[in-house]
Amino acid sequence: MYLVFDIGGTFVKSALINAAGNIQTKSTFPTPDNIEALIECMIENYMSISTKIKGIAISCPGTVDINTGKIYHGGKLRYLHQQNLVQLLGEKCKVPIAVENDAKSAALAELWLGSVKGYENAIVLVLGSAVGAGFIINGKLYRGKKLSAGEVSYMGTLNPDTLNTNLFGPTGSAVNMIKNTSKKKGIDVSGHHVFDLINKKDPEATAIFDKYCLQLAAQIMNLQYLLDPEVIAIGGGISAQPIVVEGIQQAINKIKVKNPIHHANPNIVSCKFQNDANLLGALYNFFELKQEDILPI
Structure with a gap:
């Protein structure tokens, strides 16, 4: 034991x-x-x-x-x-x-017994207070020369005038999405309550969730082009909600319709393990x- x-x-x-x-x-x-x-x-x-x-x-x-x-x-x-x-x-x-x-551990769990088992190349994205990732390359977890592979929270877009960076960590944070919904609704809501609102098509909660999915989708498209994985698995507590993978896929489709030059077609699935x-x-x-x-x- x-x-x-x-x-x-x-x-x-x-x-x-x-x-x-x-x-x-x-x-x-x-x-x-x-x-x-x-x-x-x-x-x-x-x-x-x-x-x-x-x-x-x-x-x-x-x-x-x-x-x-x-x-x-x-x-x-x-x-x-x-x-x-x-x-x-x-x-x-x-x-x-x-x-x-922790994020690399989550990726190893999925590689061992979960949703990316049997794949040679895969990405596991963990949505929590920020965004963690594990890259599976040739059937093994890739850690990088300085152990920083998968630190996707630090990816972002730079404003050349101010040198301020819009980081993926805050925009991809499930915790921030839930907090923003709580603030918008003017009530203290839990993650389960937020997804109750989203599943019931509450206009304000749905608008925040749709924007969140678009921000995730944009970075997922970038990762797809960079590593060309066979599958991208979405983890973290919110991955237990089927609407998360559904929302990300719909967001990817919107991006591709708006920008026909895109040819990437990420295979998005939920992680088997959450907590x-x-x-x-x-x-x-x-x-x-x-x-x-x-x-x-």
Whole structure:
């Protein structure tokens, strides 16, 4: 059995998962506001488990050197910058440990057991507070020379007069889309409530959603031309809503009608895993890094 952590901005998920990718137990605790408290909580979680643990796999924000376990930047959790979770946890947890970026973990989950399994070239886009991505090239996750492959939130268009950049992270953020809808409606709405409004064709919610899909579609077309993947899978919590893939496809069609020069035809699908993707992908990264056998499904 393996202990897997998914470190998020609000909660840390922990799960016991077997070598076939079956989640046995799952729990959460609030994400601490400093590295010392985070490590203490993770060690306490490990020590509380009576089952024999063969290894620890971790998904977290930031740029991750999987060979050393060192994290750079840390996304919303700035205190992760320059921290080495393998070393910090390894002082108390005497088992092999592996760490990977959260969006790349999601892509690995889909490659292992999900919607891009069997494809040689694919992209997984994770829509959350920003936009993360994992590029599958020749059947393997591509990390890049400086581990920055997939940091699509920083893609944008530059205003040459002001040098201001319109970044994909904010425009592709599912969280921002939900907040904008809440503000427009003048009510405190959840993600589920927003999609209730969209599915019921509420004019104001639909207008915001349609604009959001067009912004996603424009970048998806760019990615299609850059890498020519066989499939682009949409992940994140909102990918559970069928209207998301439908809306993106409709937006791509609008762009192509308006600009007939386009010949790209992205194959858009939903990810199989939403909330569990980072957990499963972190474990798959562990298997690849430690060269352990994976049980047949």
